[in-house]
Amino acid sequence: MVGPLSNSVFLNRKTPPRLLTLTLLTGLSALTLNLMLPSLPQMALYFDVPYGLMQLAVSLYLALSAVVQVVIGPVSDRFGRRPVVLGALAVFLLATVGALLAPNATVFLAFRMLQAVVTAGMVLSRAVVRDMVEGPRAASMIGYVTMGMSLVPMIGPVLGGTLEEAFGWQSTFVMLLVLGLVVTALTWADMGETATTAQRSFAEQIRLYPALLGAGRFWAYCGVATFASGCFYAFLGGAPYVGAKVFGLQPSAIGLAFALPAMGYAAGNFLAGRFSVRFGMNPMIVAGTMITTCGMALLALVTWTGLSGPVAFFGAMVALGVGNGMALPNANAGMLSVRPELAGTASGLGGAIVIGGGAALSALAVAALPPGSGEMPLIGLMLGCSIVSTLSIAPLLWRAKSL
Numbered sequence: 001m002v003g004p005l006s007n008s009v010f011l012n013r014k015t016p017p018r019l020l021t022l023t024l025l026t027g028l029s030a031l032t033l034n035l036m037l038p039s040l041p042q043m044a045l046y047f048d049v050p051y052g053l054m055q056l057a058v059s060l061y062l063a064l065s066a067v068v069q070v071v072i073g074p075v076s077d078r079f080g081r082r083p084v085v086l087g088a089l090a091v092f093l094l095a096t097v098g099a100l101l102a103p104n105a106t107v108f109l110a111f112r113m114l115q116a117v118v119t120a121g122m123v124l125s126r127a128v129v130r131d132m133v134e135g136p137r138a139a140s141m142i143g144y145v146t147m148g149m150s151l152v153p154m155i156g157p158v159l160g161g162t163l164e165e166a167f168g169w170q171s172t173f174v175m176l177l178v179l180g181l182v183v184t185a186l187t188w189a190d191m192g193e194t195a196t197t198a199q200r201s202f203a204e205q206i207r208l209y210p211a212l213l214g215a216g217r218f219w220a221y222c223g224v225a226t227f228a229s230g231c232f233y234a235f236l237g238g239a240p241y242v243g244a245k246v247f248g249l250q251p252s253a254i255g256l257a258f259a260l261p262a263m264g265y266a267a268g269n270f271l272a273g274r275f276s277v278r279f280g281m282n283p284m285i286v287a288g289t290m291i292t293t294c295g296m297a298l299l300a301l302v303t304w305t306g307l308s309g310p311v312a313f314f315g316a317m318v319a320l321g322v323g324n325g326m327a328l329p330n331a332n333a334g335m336l337s338v339r340p341e342l343a344g345t346a347s348g349l350g351g352a353i354v355i356g357g358g359a360a361l362s363a364l365a366v367a368a369l370p371p372g373s374g375e376m377p378l379i380g381l382m383l384g385c386s387i388v389s390t391l392s393i394a395p396l397l398w399r400a401k402s403l
Helices: 002-009 021-034 037-047 056-079 081-100 106-134 135-149 151-167 168-189 201-208 208-213 216-246 251-279 281-304 310-315 315-339 340-367 376-392 394-402
Strands: none
Touching: 002 106, 021 056, 021 106, 021 151, 021 168, 037 135, 037 216, 056 106, 056 216, 056 340, 056 394, 081 106, 081 168, 081 376, 106 151, 106 168, 106 315, 106 340, 151 168, 151 251, 168 251, 201 251, 208 310, 216 251, 216 281, 216 315, 216 340, 216 394, 251 281, 251 315, 281 315, 281 376, 281 394, 310 315, 315 340, 315 376, 340 376, 376 394
């Protein structure tokens, strides 16, 4: 006989999840990406490989995340958000154990890539929001979800750097394993189904991609999200090198520095949640991308004049965080609004494009920073990405003026 608690877990499948559950699902994905960042130089020494090879733990992770998202979206539209998220979490837990016990860099990177399946939590949290609300209200709710989530990467690198110094890099993966178990239990208990599962086959779902790929609005919002995120992913790829090799910072100090863009992102998310409904998605996107562009341009000027240092470099990343925090929730909501009945597909396909671009820019940031290089190539790459993200929204603004 099944008790009251079991009844609620097994029968109450249509209850939308709490905001906390969506926030933690998104946060686990973000934490998996950045908790280990301060440890990359030490991990390269541990496995006796070049730093550039160990940095593949970031770029390959992002690349596989892109591949996963292409499949996750339509699968969740077909079979529902809940079973897909729970299955992804199970694979993530196994991959984390594998990475923790890896005997060499090759095995480690293989399991690290498999960890990327946790991206499903972030992608489908957005789709769940779009299942419940739409338009600027979806942008507002996504902003609040990611505002809470931004606390995770704010403390993640700090915690990762501290753990690495005290117990070694393996301790960061022990923490991911423990947190993964907690989030899986919460998701099982709380996340009801929000999607109306499609009667189409998976192949039919895939054939609907041209409807999205042929929509100019989808590409405009994808462009914003790809290059705004790409600015941050370039930072993720190059900042550990800049912090350790250019400025001579310890892992814990690099972790603290990574908290600065996360603080800005939380502030930007709050602004998106507070004002997206009032001002609309496109104006919030323009405001956000311009904040980032101006911040990177100022940093480039300061660096060019020879006045830069760790305070100026990492302090300027607050502007990056604020701008992305304002622009990305609105760009993501815009992508999902093109074909509301394909919210999961749009979230997965758009996310794949964004993450794929991020992986390329993360790798490009490493290539732009050969031994002995200063921080200017990375700053130039980030400034260029931010300018393109601003230009990406222009077609929608021109269309609105012509109506």
